[in-house]
Amino acid sequence: MIAGSIHTCIVCNGVISFRSPNNNLVVCPFCQTRLYKTEYNELKARIDISRATIMYGIIQVGTKGKYAGNSFEITGGIKYLFDETLLNCWTMLFANGGTKILAELLGTYAVLEKIDLAPGINFSKLKQLGFDGKTITLSDDKSYALERISYCKDAEAVGETWIFSTDTNITLFELATLERERLFAFRIKEDLGVYFKAAYKEKDDFNFQNPRQPKWEDYYKEVNCPKCSFRIQLKSYPLTKSFSCGKCGARVSYEQGKPEKEVSGSKSGYIEIPLGSKGFIRDAEYEVIGYAKKRDKDGYSWKEYTLFNPEFGYSFLSEYEGNWIFLSEQPNAPVLYTSSQGELVIDGESFALFNKYDYKLLETAGEFPENIFDDRGVAVNEYISPPEIWIREKENANGVAWFKGVHIEGKELENAFGSDKVVLPAKYGIGAVQPVWGYVNPSLLFTAVLVTLAVFLGAQIIMNNLSAKNVVYESNIILPDSTNIPPIVSPTFELKKWKSNLEISLHAPVNNSWFEANITVVNTVTGKEYTIEKRVEYYTGYDSDGYWSEGSNKDEVIISSIPAGKYYLQIFPAKQLNSNIDYFYITVTSDVPMWRNFFIITLLMLLIPAGWWYYMRTVEVRRWSNSPFSTYVNWSSDDE
Amino acid sequence: MMNKNNVFYKLRLFIFIAAIFLGWLVYANYTGWRVFSFGSNNAWSSRGPGYHK
Numbered sequence: 001m002i003a004g005s006i007h008t009c010i011v012c013n014g015v016i017s018f019r020s021p022n023n024n025l026v027v028c029p030f031c032q033t034r035l036y037k038t039e040y041n042e043l044k045a046r047i048d049i050s051r052a053t054i055m056y057g058i059i060q061v062g063t064k065g066k067y068a069g070n071s072f073e074i075t076g077g078i079k080y081l082f083d084e085t086l087l088n089c090w091t092m093l094f095a096n097g098g099t100k101i102l103a104e105l106l107g108t109y110a111v112l113e114k115i116d117l118a119p120g121i122n123f124s125k126l127k128q129l130g131f132d133g134k135t136i137t138l139s140d141d142k143s144y145a146l147e148r149i150s151y152c153k154d155a156e157a158v159g160e161t162w163i164f165s166t167d168t169n170i171t172l173f174e175l176a177t178l179e180r181e182r183l184f185a186f187r188i189k190e191d192l193g194v195y196f197k198a199a200y201k202e203k204d205d206f207n208f209q210n211p212r213q214p215k216w217e218d219y220y221k222e223v224n225c226p227k228c229s230f231r232i233q234l235k236s237y238p239l240t241k242s243f244s245c246g247k248c249g250a251r252v253s254y255e256q257g258k259p260e261k262e263v264s265g266s267k268s269g270y271i272e273i274p275l276g277s278k279g280f281i282r283d284a285e286y287e288v289i290g291y292a293k294k295r296d297k298d299g300y301s302w303k304e305y306t307l308f309n310p311e312f313g314y315s316f317l318s319e320y321e322g323n324w325i326f327l328s329e330q331p332n333a334p335v336l337y338t339s340s341q342g343e344l345v346i347d348g349e350s351f352a353l354f355n356k357y358d359y360k361l362l363e364t365a366g367e368f369p370e371n372i373f374d375d376r377g378v379a380v381n382e383y384i385s386p387p388e389i390w391i392r393e394k395e396n397a398n399g400v401a402w403f404k405g406v407h408i409e410g411k412e413l414e415n416a417f418g419s420d421k422v423v424l425p426a427k428y429g430i431g432a433v434q435p436v437w438g439y440v441n442p443s444l445l446f447t448a449v450l451v452t453l454a455v456f457l458g459a460q461i462i463m464n465n466l467s468a469k470n471v472v473y474e475s476n477i478i479l480p481d482s483t484n485i486p487p488i489v490s491p492t493f494e495l496k497k498w499k500s501n502l503e504i505s506l507h508a509p510v511n512n513s514w515f516e517a518n519i520t521v522v523n524t525v526t527g528k529e530y531t532i533e534k535r536v537e538y539y540t541g542y543d544s545d546g547y548w549s550e551g552s553n554k555d556e557v558i559i560s561s562i563p564a565g566k567y568y569l570q571i572f573p574a575k576q577l578n579s580n581i582d583y584f585y586i587t588v589t590s591d592v593p594m595w596r597n598f599f600i601i602t603l604l605m606l607l608i609p610a611g612w613w614y615y616m617r618t619v620e621v622r623r624w625s626n627s628p629f630s631t632y633v634n635w636s637s638d639d640e
Numbered sequence: 641m642m643n644k645n646n647v648f649y650k651l652r653l654f655i656f657i658a659a660i661f662l663g664w665l666v667y668a669n670y671t672g673w674r675v676f677s678f679g680s681n682n683a684w685s686s687r688g689p690g691y692h693k
Contacts (some may be wrong), residue, residue, distance in 0.1 A: 385684025440650045452658045463669040560674035597668045605661040
């Protein structure tokens with residue numbers, strides 16, 4: 001255990017203790033002064049940092065948990081207020097005295113580990129990279145793409161924590177490698193930076209104890225419309241970055257934390273899920289706080305609903321022709337080095353580029369977590385693997401944001417918001433990520449078919465080897481010259497297996513003649529009979545094409561599924577008149593292999609995946625008819 | 641409960657169907673059943689008109 005230190009507040013003389021020597025900022029519990037501990041162990045007031053009255057989310061000072069097997073306690077934190085969002089950086093004090101930073105924002109968590117980069121980053125050069133996949137190689141020999149830039153305007157503190165800057169006017173550059181290793185680079189000034197490896201985690205990775213219970217009211221704030229002074233209650237403040245006035249339709253965006261910028265707008269039309277509707281979607285309760293209708297350059301228009309939950313923050317519902325997608329922003333997102341990439345592979349799953357567009361805003365209502373009214377230059381890529389979708393939105397000012405979505409049925413939304421309160425539009429066509437019943441990836445199905453064929457072949461070979469192939473009767477039978485041949489009766493033979501087949505093989509010295517036999521297998525006890533008729537014939541000759549031959553002097557026939565018992569054969573031979581066939585040879589074998597079964601049953605089995613594949617393909621052709629990146633050839637269109 | 645991303649879960653319907661066909665193949669081979677064989681295997685009971693002494 002590393003000992004802390006005790007100090008006296010320079011304002012109220014109250015006794016202040018630092019539990020960890022790593023921490024350098026504390027909010028005096030008596031007078032609330034923000035006190036900064038210098039490298040000389042002296043306290044100075046930080047008037048640029050406010051006292052946080054509320055930190056939102058589920059973490060608070062005193063929250064305990066376990067990370068990577070080590071217990072920790074939250075001693076304090078700093079809330080950085082960026083232009084587009086906010087970020088809580090909590091100090092985790094571990095039982096062994098070590099500290100880490102837990103970056104947290106409404107359901108997303110990342111553990112930050114400070115690293116040294118020497119030389120540091122040339123931020124001016126870094127900024128010039130843009131967000132189109134150009135990379136920079138840092139001193140750790142890894143190539144990073146710039147993902148986002150966020151400008152901090154203010155900071156608030158609570159408890160005892162660590163701050164890496166003497167100034168709150170800092171900039172956060174988020175960088176990532178193709179392998180999704182992430183680097184948070186905070187620019188303090190010029191080219192002076194502090195660098196952290198960021199590892200995104202799930203809430204369950206921390207096993208939080210004593211969490212805070214977020215309330216809807218935490219985010220309520222009343223503001224006046226700067227155009228008509230109408231009183232508006234925001235539902236997600238301070239995360240709200242723009243809103244539409246419900247009275248005059250004015251479009252208001254926040255600048256420097258104040259609703260100052262305003263442009264004229266018109267009120268929206270009918271909204272299928274009214275603002276203020278609350279409902280449970282996938283185990284969390286959301287309130288509809290925003291609505292927007294957008295249109296791309298090809299004329300397709302769709303609607304987006306902004307949802308808010310006090311613990312998980314924003315989610316979105318996107319609706320196109322009655323097909324719905326439930327989306328939320330994902331910080332631990334894929335990394336693209338090129339925006340024209342046609343495929344994403346995430347955790348082994350392939351997502352295909354489905355659409356790429358920019359859009360115009362048509363109408364809005366309510367509030368939004370971004371300046372939705374600035375729709376200039378927002379480039380969107382959509383990658384699908386039904387029922388999931390990844391959407392990449394790139395805007396020139398702040399960079400890239402990724403949203404992960406999943407298809408959701410309109411019926412589920414009606415149940416969530418109340419079928420008596422919402423009337424959802426009728427559904428048309430196949431949704432972009434609408435799951436198809438029984439859908440499997442065609443390559444996976446093909447692999448499964450190959451494996452199945454191998455199993456069938458193996459089973460057939462094993463069964464063939466297990467066949468007894470027991471010759472129960474064989475005889476070379478001399479035929480009289482006459483065509484009036486008496487019937488022949490064989491000795492009795494026994495079939496011991498529960499059920500088995502009998503292969504009867506005939507051989508006769510036919511030459512431009514035929515021989516046939518009507519053979520009856522008779523059960524000596526029950527009298528049950530199995531009759532077959534078999535002919536062997538063989539012809540040769542010459543014609544204009546030369547020598548030809550047809551037929552064979554031997555043939556066989558199988559009698560199927562004969563029960564166990566004692567049997568004999570009754571043979572009625574016949575031969576062509578005036579032929580010189582003077583004998584025939586008969587062999588009767590029980591329990592013989594039958595490849596025919598393998599081919600017939602395997603072929604029938606293959607019809608199932610073939611039909612399955614055709615059905616899936618038909619659906620996919622319809623799905624991809626809305627995409628400019630479809631690789632499907634529409635056979636029915638070709639026919640027309 | 642099997643993970644829905646598990647390949648066996650995704651292919652459960654195909655595996656079920658393939659298992660039925662495999663069972664059919666094994667049964668047919670074991671019992672000497674020549675599947676879809678019509679006409680070459682006439683059998684009748686001694687109780688019927690073809691009784692053979």
